[in-house]
Every structure is written in C-alpha cells, then in structure tokens.
Amino acid sequence: MAKNDTNSKKKQSTDSMIDDAIAKQNAWLKNRRAFTRGFLKKIDKFACKKPENQSVDKDAIERARERRGTIGAYWFPILCALVVIFIAIWVAFIRTPAPHRVLIVPNIPEPVVKAIDTTTAPSFDIVRIEKNGNVVIAGRWAPHQNISIVINGKIVATERTDSAGEFVYAPTKAFAAGNYTISLMGAEPTIKSEDKVFVYVSEAGAENSVSLLMTRDGSTLLQAPSMLRDGDLSVSKIDYLDNGRIVVTGDALPRLRVSLSLNDKYMGFARVSDHHHFGLGADVGELESGKEYSLTVRMHDGDGRTIANVTHDFVMPEMTGDDDTFYTVRRGDCLWIIARNFMRRGILFSIIAERNNIENPDLIYPKQLLQIPVEK
Numbered sequence: 001m002a003k004n005d006t007n008s009k010k011k012q013s014t015d016s017m018i019d020d021a022i023a024k025q026n027a028w029l030k031n032r033r034a035f036t037r038g039f040l041k042k043i044d045k046f047a048c049k050k051p052e053n054q055s056v057d058k059d060a061i062e063r064a065r066e067r068r069g070t071i072g073a074y075w076f077p078i079l080c081a082l083v084v085i086f087i088a089i090w091v092a093f094i095r096t097p098a099p100h101r102v103l104i105v106p107n108i109p110e111p112v113v114k115a116i117d118t119t120t121a122p123s124f125d126i127v128r129i130e131k132n133g134n135v136v137i138a139g140r141w142a143p144h145q146n147i148s149i150v151i152n153g154k155i156v157a158t159e160r161t162d163s164a165g166e167f168v169y170a171p172t173k174a175f176a177a178g179n180y181t182i183s184l185m186g187a188e189p190t191i192k193s194e195d196k197v198f199v200y201v202s203e204a205g206a207e208n209s210v211s212l213l214m215t216r217d218g219s220t221l222l223q224a225p226s227m228l229r230d231g232d233l234s235v236s237k238i239d240y241l242d243n244g245r246i247v248v249t250g251d252a253l254p255r256l257r258v259s260l261s262l263n264d265k266y267m268g269f270a271r272v273s274d275h276h277h278f279g280l281g282a283d284v285g286e287l288e289s290g291k292e293y294s295l296t297v298r299m300h301d302g303d304g305r306t307i308a309n310v311t312h313d314f315v316m317p318e319m320t321g322d323d324d325t326f327y328t329v330r331r332g333d334c335l336w337i338i339a340r341n342f343m344r345r346g347i348l349f350s351i352i353a354e355r356n357n358i359e360n361p362d363l364i365y366p367k368q369l370l371q372i373p374v375e376k
Helices: 002-047 056-096 335-343 346-355
Strands: 123-129 135-140 147-153 155-159 168-171 178-185 196-202 205-215 220-224 234-240 243-251 257-262 264-269 277-283 293-301 307-316 324-329 371-372
Touching: 002 220, 123 178, 123 196, 123 205, 123 220, 135 196, 155 168, 155 234, 205 324, 220 371, 234 307, 243 293, 257 277, 264 277, 277 335, 335 346, 335 371, 346 371
Parallel strands: none
Antiparallel strands: 123 135, 135 168, 147 155, 147 178, 178 196, 196 205, 205 220, 234 243, 243 277, 257 264, 257 293, 293 307, 324 371
16 A cells, blocks of 8 residues: 555656646747747837828829839840940941951971982991901991891891981890801892891901901902911812812811912812812812822912911822712702812713712702712
C-alpha cells in the first residue's frame, strides 16, 4: 500500500510540471502577439498621412500618376529610337570619310631550291692511316650536302660538307688490321665517287700500312709504307719451264706492284692481291745449265719507287725433261691468272681445268694441287 502511494505522488508531480510548461508557453505567445500588434499600429500611424497635409488636388495627382505610368511603359523603345537618330545624324553630317588607301604588296619571288649537282661525283683528298690505327678521310663535293662514307660496301658514317664543299671523317675507333675499300656516296644512292681508296692496315702499325687511290687510269699511292719488316716481300717459289718461261710466286703488301728482273734485265710486273699473294710469269728464253743467274723481285709504291727487293742467286740445273709442273693454289688465285703466268695466255685456263678434272673453272680451293701442262 505504501508503494502505490509513492507512485501516485510521482505521477502527480510530473503532470503538474507539464501543465506549468504549457502555461508558460501560452503566456509567452500572448505577450508576443500583444507586442507585434502594438508595433504594427505604430508603423501604420507613420505611413498614413494626415488629411490636413494633403492640400494637392486629387485630380492633379491622378493625372501625374497616369503620365508616369505611360513614360515608364515605353521608356526603352524611346531610348533606342533616340540612339538610332543620333547615329544617323553622326554618320551623315559629322563623320569625315577616311581617305581611300591602297595596300601595295611587294612581289616576293618564290624560294628557289638549288638542285644537287649530279654532274660531279664526290672525290677524295686525303686518306691517311694514323699511328694509333685510326683512318682520316677527307674529300669534297657540293657545298652544304650530306655525304656518306662507305667501307667494304657498308655505310659507316654520314658527314656534312661546308660552304667550300669539303668534309672530314675521323672515327675515334681504330681500324683492325686488314684490307678496306673506301668509297663515297652522295645524298642519292646513284651519286657515287668514281674513284675508290684501298687501305691496308698492317699489324705492324702505320709505318707498314698502305693507302692507294684507285682510278680508271691506274692507282696513285696516297700513303706509302715508311718502314718495312722482314716478310713484307718474300719469294716462295720459282719455276723454270721447258717452254722458256719462268714463274715466281710470293707474298707482298696488297695492291702494290712487284716487278721481275733477271740479271738486271726487266722482265715484267704484276699486282699483289688483297690477300698479299702475287704470281709473276715472264719469258726468259733458254737458260744454260750450270750457269749462274741473279733473279730480283722488287716491290714498288704508287709512284714507281722501289721500297723493297729480294734477290735470288742460283745456278741453273739440268732440265729433267718433264712436260708438266705443279702449282699449289693460294687464296685469291684463279685459273686465268695461273694460265697466264705458266702458259703465257689466260685463255688457256680450260687446258688446266681439263687436266685436273675441274668441272667448274671458277671454283678452285686454296692448297689445291694443280698439274700444269707445259709445252714448248
């Protein structure tokens, strides 16, 4: 029973708190309405004019309102019309016409593209082997043109000629020992140098290297070996044939010339191949058995000067009467050269091919032993 009395007291207290809050809210709203009502009445008093201050005729006021309404409705079209009238008056009477001006455009000629002169081919000036093995190439062609350097059939660099048409190519990488054929090519593949340069870079250095300018009329030495070593010119075999012909084979610097002399009598010359080999045949007539002879092979530079020689002194032995001799093929040989050396005429190569059962005369191999028929 005591618990129920306690709960009823708590419930009555909560209801009374709610009622008090609602009463306070209603009182606040009532006060606000009263304040707003009084404020609006004060504003109305200031907005409304007293009858004693309105001394102007009501009809005049109405007419003024009508005029203001008409002007307010059409003020923009009237303003546009006034602007148009002002512009028309300014154009017709005030503005001074500008004088007629003629713009003269100068006659500018069309740019002329200078065609490359294809009548002249690129040419060499210098091809030099340096001490460190580098090769310096200098030449000339048309000014301000690209020119390609072709070595052994491949383009290795492209240089630009200056205003004088000159160019220089100097690679930083040294050339390995060996043979190189150098040519020039212009901006178009059809423009090529007529001449070529053969370069032999010796293993012994620039002192033994050779640079030759090869033209249609022959070769010109650009750089001759300044120092030769043993083996730069050597004779490996001397054959004396029954037909009175002597054949000398050996090794020398590539592309140079070697000449043959018997007892200081000039017998002929031959050019050394790219593989350092040469073969030289000459008619010396009948040599007497038991007689001493001196055979000299000389190597010449491009100007014909002798730069090396080998002399072979021998006593002519008795002939054996054999009709054939033998020759070992070396790299770079061909049957035409072999036939010319041993049989006087290269066209007789077919006889050598037939004797050695060679089906393809254009195909022989180094170290192949050939039987050479020799007849008087």
